[in-house]
Amino acid sequence: MNFVHWWRSGDAVTQTAALVLLLMSVASWVIMLWKTRLLSRASADLARSLAAFWQAPDWPQAHAAVAAFDRESLVLPLVVAADMARARPEIRTGGTALQEPALAHATRLLRGALNAGTARLQYGQVVLATVGATAPFVGLLGTVWGIYHALAAMAGAGQISVERLAGPVGEALIMTAAGLAVAIPAVLGYNVLGRTVGRLEGELEGFAHDLRELCASAPEA
Numbered sequence: 001m002n003f004v005h006w007w008r009s010g011d012a013v014t015q016t017a018a019l020v021l022l023l024m025s026v027a028s029w030v031i032m033l034w035k036t037r038l039l040s041r042a043s044a045d046l047a048r049s050l051a052a053f054w055q056a057p058d059w060p061q062a063h064a065a066v067a068a069f070d071r072e073s074l075v076l077p078l079v080v081a082a083d084m085a086r087a088r089p090e091i092r093t094g095g096t097a098l099q100e101p102a103l104a105h106a107t108r109l110l111r112g113a114l115n116a117g118t119a120r121l122q123y124g125q126v127v128l129a130t131v132g133a134t135a136p137f138v139g140l141l142g143t144v145w146g147i148y149h150a151l152a153a154m155a156g157a158g159q160i161s162v163e164r165l166a167g168p169v170g171e172a173l174i175m176t177a178a179g180l181a182v183a184i185p186a187v188l189g190y191n192v193l194g195r196t197v198g199r200l201e202g203e204l205e206g207f208a209h210d211l212r213e214l215c216a217s218a219p220e221a
Helices: 003-009 012-055 059-069 076-086 100-122 125-157 162-217
Strands: none
Touching: 012 059, 012 100, 012 125, 012 162, 059 076, 076 100, 076 162, 100 162, 125 162
């Protein structure tokens, strides 16, 4: 198949569909490679950060230990939020447990930090899902339009036969194959990366819950 001939013989619609598929493919592969690196670092950092936090003897050392490991800033914002909630002695009962309004304030701080972290982990997933869902239809559009274009050209020439139709139709079907070639990796990447994202989100949510319990019961350190 001569792709230069196929490109030159296509009209604006076919070429636009091909360019859209190319952009989708580039975007999805860039996101998948970037997210693979991000999630790999995040998985390692999360395990080390949580271990360092629970092994630290006090909050200042826990803060410093987490900061040393948390390269993706997923755990440290939660620790900072909990620290901010605990640093308000006027809202404690007898200097120990947080009062109910203060506990609600701590919950809001932790929720905000957690949402920021999960949003970072989720970044790019929508693009992969969109590419996986729409790329086959973009390819199908190019195929249908290519077949229509070929039939119209043959009808104008007054010569329609299976032999003359096979070539243009075969060239038009390239767009369907291209759409599937773009969509399949995006769907696989979305599912594989999404599983890792879900696991990390679960660990962060559990840690945020533990921090809230510490804020509710532990004295300020």
